[in-house]
Amino acid sequence: xxxxxxFAIAREALRYHTGWERAWGNPEPKKRYDVVIVGAGGxxxxxAFYLGKNFGITNVAVIEKGWLGGxxxxxxxxxxxxxxxxxxxxxxxxxxxxxxxxxxxxxxMNVMFSPRGVIMLAQxxxxxxxxxRTAHANALQGVDTTFIGPEKVKELVxxxxxxxxxxxxxxxxxxxxxxxARHDAVAWGYARACAGMGMDIIQNCAVQGVETxxxxxxxVNTTKGRIECGKLALVVAGHSSDLAEMAGFRLPIESVALQxxxxxxxxxxxxxxxxxxTVHGYMSQSDKGEMVIGGGTDGFNNYTQRGSFHHIEETxxxxxxxxxxxxxxxxxRQWGGIVDMTGDRSPIISKTPVGNIFVNCGWGTGGFKAIxxxxxxxxxxxxxxxxxxLAAEFGVDRFREGRFIDESVAAGVAH
Amino acid sequence: xxxxxxxxxGVEADETELAPGGEAHLKRATVGDSDEAFxxxxxxxxxxxxVHFERWRHAYGCGKWFLAARHTVTLEVYGTYKxxxxxxxxxxxxxxxxxxxxxxxxx
Ligand SMILES: Cc1cc2nc3c(=O)[nH]c(=O)nc-3n(C[C@H](O)[C@H](O)[C@H](O)COP(=O)(O)OP(=O)(O)OC[C@H]3O[C@@H](n4cnc5c(N)ncnc54)[C@H](O)[C@@H]3O)c2cc1C
Ligand SMILES: [Zn+2]
Numbered sequence: 072x073x074x075x076x077x078f079a080i081a082r083e084a085l086r087y088h089t090g091w092e093r094a095w096g097n098p099e100p101k102k103r104y105d106v107v108i109v110g111a112g113g114x115x116x117x118x119a120f121y122l123g124k125n126f127g128i129t130n131v132a133v134i135e136k137g138w139l140g141g142x143x144x145x146x147x148x149x150x151x152x153x154x155x156x157x158x159x160x161x162x163x164x165x166x167x168x169x170x171x172x173x174x175x176x177x178x179x180m181n182v183m184f185s186p187r188g189v190i191m192l193a194q195x196x197x198x199x200x201x202x203x204r205t206a207h208a209n210a211l212q213g214v215d216t217t218f219i220g221p222e223k224v225k226e227l228v229x230x231x232x233x234x235x236x237x238x239x240x241x242x243x244x245x246x247x248x249x250x251x252a253r254h255d256a257v258a259w260g261y262a263r264a265c266a267g268m269g270m271d272i273i274q275n276c277a278v279q280g281v282e283t284x285x286x287x288x289x290x291v292n293t294t295k296g297r298i299e300c301g302k303l304a305l306v307v308a309g310h311s312s313d314l315a316e317m318a319g320f321r322l323p324i325e326s327v328a329l330q331x332x333x334x335x336x337x338x339x340x341x342x343x344x345x346x347x348x349t350v351h352g353y354m355s356q357s358d359k360g361e362m363v364i365g366g367g368t369d370g371f372n373n374y375t376q377r378g379s380f381h382h383i384e385e386t387x388x389x390x391x392x393x394x395x396x397x398x399x400x401x402x403x404r405q406w407g408g409i410v411d412m413t414g415d416r417s418p419i420i421s422k423t424p425v426g427n428i429f430v431n432c433g434w435g436t437g438g439f440k441a442i443x444x445x446x447x448x449x450x451x452x453x454x455x456x457x458x459x460x461l462a463a464e465f466g467v468d469r470f471r472e473g474r475f476i477d478e479s480v481a482a483g484v485a486h
Numbered sequence: 487x488x489x490x491x492x493x494x495x496g497v498e499a500d501e502t503e504l505a506p507g508g509e510a511h512l513k514r515a516t517v518g519d520s521d522e523a524f525x526x527x528x529x530x531x532x533x534x535x536x537v538h539f540e541r542w543r544h545a546y547g548c549g550k551w552f553l554a555a556r557h558t559v560t561l562e563v564y565g566t567y568k569x570x571x572x573x574x575x576x577x578x579x580x581x582x583x584x585x586x587x588x589x590x591x592x593x
Binding site for chain 2: 310312313316321322323324325326369370371372373374375379380381414470471472
């Protein structure tokens with residue numbers, strides 16, 4: 072595979088762009104792979120990437136029922152931060168955030184990581200106390216965050232209304248190294264790097280059944296036929312219960328719709344990400360100038376990738392109150408994704424009741440930021456058969472043991 | 487917008503008038519049960535792509551809890567029924583079978 076570089080752009084410009092290769096192939100499935108990964112979202116592709124890069128395992132297929140990156144990875148609002156409360160979360164999210172810093176070089180594709188800073192607004196006294204606590208926890212964990220006052224918030228975000236009538240801004244948790252990245256490029260970059268290592272990315276191929284023998288995985292049955300595998304990784308976000316059912320077990324997961332929307336493009340007006348958990352909305356500005364907006368999930372199980380309209384109304388109402396200047400902005404597009412919610416709002420990276428089947432799911436409304444760290448931890452679990460230090464606390468057995476990693480506050484608003 | 491009929495007061499309520507309450511017909515684990523039984527009761531969910539039995543509360547109406555059968559992919563509602571029933575009623579099962587003859591029942 073030829074490298075992307077400034078030199079390559081110049082070379083191709085001189086020969087009318089006739090020399091670019093396909094970024095990844097379109098292979099027919101082989102009869103057998105050492106590892107089959109179901110789901111070509113960011114987490115599945117990152118798992119494949121680190122299986123190759125960290126463990127030299129390259130006889131790998133990533134199987135995707137639609138197009139790669141067409142699930143939540145291509146539907147999210149791309150907020151990247153690591154200011155969680157509990158130690159296991161801080162470890163994996165901070166690992167992930169730091170891997171984002173070098174991802175463009177690691178995969179040789181510009182993922183447009185933009186560490187522009189993330190503010191989580193405190194709009195009640197309860198939230199002030201909560202975020203001060205998080206800032207202290209982050210200091211102990213080595214995650215760079217500070218609690219800032221309302222004047223500093225106003226300085227960073229001139230368009231914000233800090234003395235709204237209902238919920239004045241009392242301060243905020245500020246993570247200067249947080250930010251955003253280009254979601255499609257993350258999926259494409261990993262896919263291209265995996266193809267470059269000789270892995271097969273098989274799109275338009277739905278897994279319809281899982282074959283087991285004596286409590287061990289044997290093969291998957293797909294719309295492109297039967298594919299044998301030594302190990303199987305289920306990395307399908309909102310569809311995890313469906314795949315678990317095929318393999319004969321249940322997960323502590325419920326699937327609900329989460330929506331986002333973008334406005335018409337406007338001139339640069341806000342160069343940080345702002346999240347307002349009390350009023351339930353958040354906003355950032357894309358490089359194209361669109362305001363990227365997200366809000367809350369529906370409360371009922373749903374697989375339609377459409378959310379209920381009243382959530383859009385609630386989100387927009389909250390944000391108009393916080394940023395009065397957006398009140399006449401036209402919205403261009405709205406969409407939904409199916410997110411996989413766990414009871415403690417923390418993910419599952421785990422062995423399962425079936426031998427050599429592993430799951431990575433439960434990232435819910437906030438797993439884009441976790442893609443590289445999750446892939447790193449999942450690759451280790453799949454390669455060694457046992458979790459390493461990053462994944463150890465995220466086993467599914469924590470629900471039986473009452474060992475929750477409670478992030479319902481850190482993940483207060485869906486993101 | 488999702489619309490459900492409250493089986494108590496008969497009101498056809500929009501989802502904004504209702505509060506969702508998760509999977510219905512869970513069997514409560516109790517004193518002496520195993521950790522697995524508690525785990526299953528508290529956390530493991532069917533979360534099906536298909537017919538889902540679920541709890542709702544007529545929060546901004548009569549305030550009562552009731553149950554509904556709904557398809558999670560088409561969002562079709564097969565009907566609602568009162569909460570004081572440990573299993574889906576005969577009527578609701580018939581209503582589902584009428585629309586989905588191949589449906590195999592609750593997994
Ligand atoms: C509106 C919205 C906003 C969000 N905002 C943020 C944010 O700001 N920051 C953040 O960190 N996170 C955010 N998230 C969450 C984030 O998008 C997800 O946690 C993350 O993208 C999950 O990645 P994944 O690879 O696990 O899943 P996905 O990208 O959904 O990939 C799973 C793949 O599995 C495939 N699949 C499913 N079933 C099968 C089958 N039977 N056979 C084959 N393939 C199958 C699907 O087609 C899909 O492509 C948001 C999510 C949404 C919906
Ligand atoms: Zn009622």
